[in-house]
Amino acid sequence: MSRRLFLPSALLAVCCVALPAMAADDDHEARGLTHSIGELDLTLTLDAGFGLFSVANAQHGLGSQALGSSERAGGRAMSEGYLAPGLAADWHLGDSSLYGGFKLVGSATRGQGDAQRNSSTSDRPEALDIEDAYLGWKSGITFARLGEDAVDLSLGRQPFSVGDGFLLMDGTAEGQRRAAYVLGPRSSFDRTAIVRLNTEPVRADIFHLEGNVDQDFMRAGDAAATSLYGGNIEWFASGHKDHGRFEYEERLWYVGLTALTVYEADTGVSANRKGLDVYALRSGGALLSGLGEGWQDFALYSELGLQRNGDTGRKSRAHAWYVEPQYTLSALPWTPRISYRYAHFSGDNNSNDGRNTAWDSLFTGGGPRGFGTWDLGEIYTRYTPNGNSNLNSHMLHVKLQPLEELGLGAVLYRHFFDKPDTANGVTSDDLLTELNVYAEWATPVKGLSVTGLLGAAKAGDGRRQQLGTSDATDRTTYLGQVVFGYSF
Numbered sequence: 511m512s513r514r515l516f517l518p519s520a521l522l523a524v525c526c527v528a529l530p531a532m533a534a535d536d537d538h539e540a541r542g543l544t545h546s547i548g549e550l551d552l553t554l555t556l557d558a559g560f561g562l563f564s565v566a567n568a569q570h571g572l573g574s575q576a577l578g579s580s581e582r583a584g585g586r587a588m589s590e591g592y593l594a595p596g597l598a599a600d601w602h603l604g605d606s607s608l609y610g611g612f613k614l615v616g617s618a619t620r621g622q623g624d625a626q627r628n629s630s631t632s633d634r635p636e637a638l639d640i641e642d643a644y645l646g647w648k649s650g651i652t653f654a655r656l657g658e659d660a661v662d663l664s665l666g667r668q669p670f671s672v673g674d675g676f677l678l679m680d681g682t683a684e685g686q687r688r689a690a691y692v693l694g695p696r697s698s699f700d701r702t703a704i705v706r707l708n709t710e711p712v713r714a715d716i717f718h719l720e721g722n723v724d725q726d727f728m729r730a731g732d733a734a735a736t737s738l739y740g741g742n743i744e745w746f747a748s749g750h751k752d753h754g755r756f757e758y759e760e761r762l763w764y765v766g767l768t769a770l771t772v773y774e775a776d777t778g779v780s781a782n783r784k785g786l787d788v789y790a791l792r793s794g795g796a797l798l799s800g801l802g803e804g805w806q807d808f809a810l811y812s813e814l815g816l817q818r819n820g821d822t823g824r825k826s827r828a829h830a831w832y833v834e835p836q837y838t839l840s841a842l843p844w845t846p847r848i849s850y851r852y853a854h855f856s857g858d859n860n861s862n863d864g865r866n867t868a869w870d871s872l873f874t875g876g877g878p879r880g881f882g883t884w885d886l887g888e889i890y891t892r893y894t895p896n897g898n899s900n901l902n903s904h905m906l907h908v909k910l911q912p913l914e915e916l917g918l919g920a921v922l923y924r925h926f927f928d929k930p931d932t933a934n935g936v937t938s939d940d941l942l943t944e945l946n947v948y949a950e951w952a953t954p955v956k957g958l959s960v961t962g963l964l965g966a967a968k969a970g971d972g973r974r975q976q977l978g979t980s981d982a983t984d985r986t987t988y989l990g991q992v993v994f995g996y997s998f
Contacts, residue, residue, distance in 0.1 A: 542598070542998060549602040555613075557594040559693045561993040563587065565625035569893065570969040571985035572977050574625045576632035586629065588621035592695040594641060606650040611668070613642035617690035624691045625893050627977075630731060635689040637727075641682075641698050644668040657755065662706040669698050670719060671875070672742050672768055673758065673792050675884050676813045676832075679875030682722040683733040692892055693993065697875060698722060701737075708755040715742040721873065723776075734780035736872075740770025740788075749795075758878050763795035763809075777824070782866045785821035790814065809836040811851075811879075817870060826866040830855040830898070834905075844910040851907075853886075857900025857928035871898040880950075881963075882907050887923045887944040889967040889989050894942065901941070902926045915952040920945065927972050940970025957997045965989035 542555035566585045568574040573582030596613035616638045623632030644666030648659040671679040681699030685691035703718040723735040746764035748754030754761040768790045775783035792813040798805040811834040819826035834851035858868040877883025885891040886903055902925070909919040925941040944967040951960045967987045974983040 567985040568625040570983040592617035675877040735776040737774040859929040938971035
């Protein structure tokens with residue numbers, strides 16, 4: 511269900527209103543307001559967000575073109591907001607339980623819209639649609655030797671992710687008529703069937719997913735309709751009790767393997783995706799913590815992905831990988847954390863050889879590790895069309911924690927084309943240099959957070975050639991944004 515609606519600014523401001531928080535459950539904060547009727551628990555939740563965004567020297571000076579206009583604006587200012595009320599149900603059946611969830615998302619963009627080369631939200635879009643609608647069964651103590659809720663079966667529209675979102679995390683594209691292009695409140699996949707085996711030290715997932723796509727509603731600007739199936743297996747250790755069985759963030763370390771096949775896709779939008787086989791091997795966390803106490807401050811994240819397609823007319827051989835060592839100076843004030851990552855996503859500058867070598871980023875998302883996970887720069891990710899393909903990227907990230915509720919950080923990116931598009935006049939591989947400086951504050955109001963960010967990006971010769979002119983694209987693009995988030 512998708513339709514236009516009116517969301518006044520006063521309604522969006524609800525994200526700043528405090529609602530009561532519930533008691534902790536097994537060292538975790540229980541969300542929402544729960545009412546029990548016999549063996550049935552009903553829980554009401556609310557997610558909300560509001561953001562202010564300003565971009566100067568859009569597209570490095572070339573400007574951003576509004577919908578239905580031939581003029582380009584050098585800068586853009588906008589606001590975005592969303593409300594996402596949800597209802598979860600848990601019906602206890604003795605040894606096991608049935609569960610379900612339903613969530614709506616209402617979103618709106620105001621002001622001048624986003625600063626893409628062709629802005630997709632300059633017409634002040636609004637949308638209301640279903641984000642989640644799913645049913646499932648958890649085993650409870652049915653298989654007690656495997657652990658509580660070791661088996662989890664679910665169907666419907668729901669979120670799903672693997673690892674830190676390198677391949678699978680975000681099943682719904684934002685912007686256009688869905689609004690909230692930057693905040694991105696939607697992520698669920700459609701027509702899912704998921705089996706989770708939540709055991710320890712090895713857990714697994716078997717899944718069927720479809721992208722949540724509506725080309726009619728999105729003015730033919732949605733992602734490619736995609737249907738896939740696959741499996742994932744992980745060897746891990748929990749960082750706290752046995753919570754790593756269920757949550758990525760609770761894994762002290764992990765090693766995982768994923769294989770999936772895209773059996774159907776809209777080839778008019780993504781020509782080589784149908785028939786694509788994808789394999790990925792990943793690791794992360796404090797892998798060397800067993801060597802001694804000092805090694806618990808060292809973490810190493812990495813992933814290698816291969817993509818193969820042998821279908822006639824869609825032959826593909828692409829690859830991507832990254833290595834990211836991370837060290838926390840826990841003995842120093844503010845516990846500085848320093849990380850460096852090199853990431854490679856293969857490109858293709860020869861469309862006449864009958865084989866595609868450009869990496870398809872599939873359903874990657876922002877990622878649970880915060881800024882810099884797979885949004886590779888707030889300016890690059892939002893306002894540059896390349897995405898995580900045809901890219902060699904260096905990232906240096908420093909984060910400080912002066913207070914438990916306050917985090918400060920800076921992320922420096924140096925991006926290069928893997929293979930410059932020489933057929934279209936791009937001869938330099940120098941893509942972009944970007945710096946983001948941010949602050950994250952968990953306010954005294956339970957569930958309310960505030961994040962501020964300043965960014966600057968300078969186009970390299972290759973990016974200016976890609977934009978089609980070098981004399982009008984030598985300005986530094988600046989970004990300022992403040993985002994309020996609320997979770998109840």
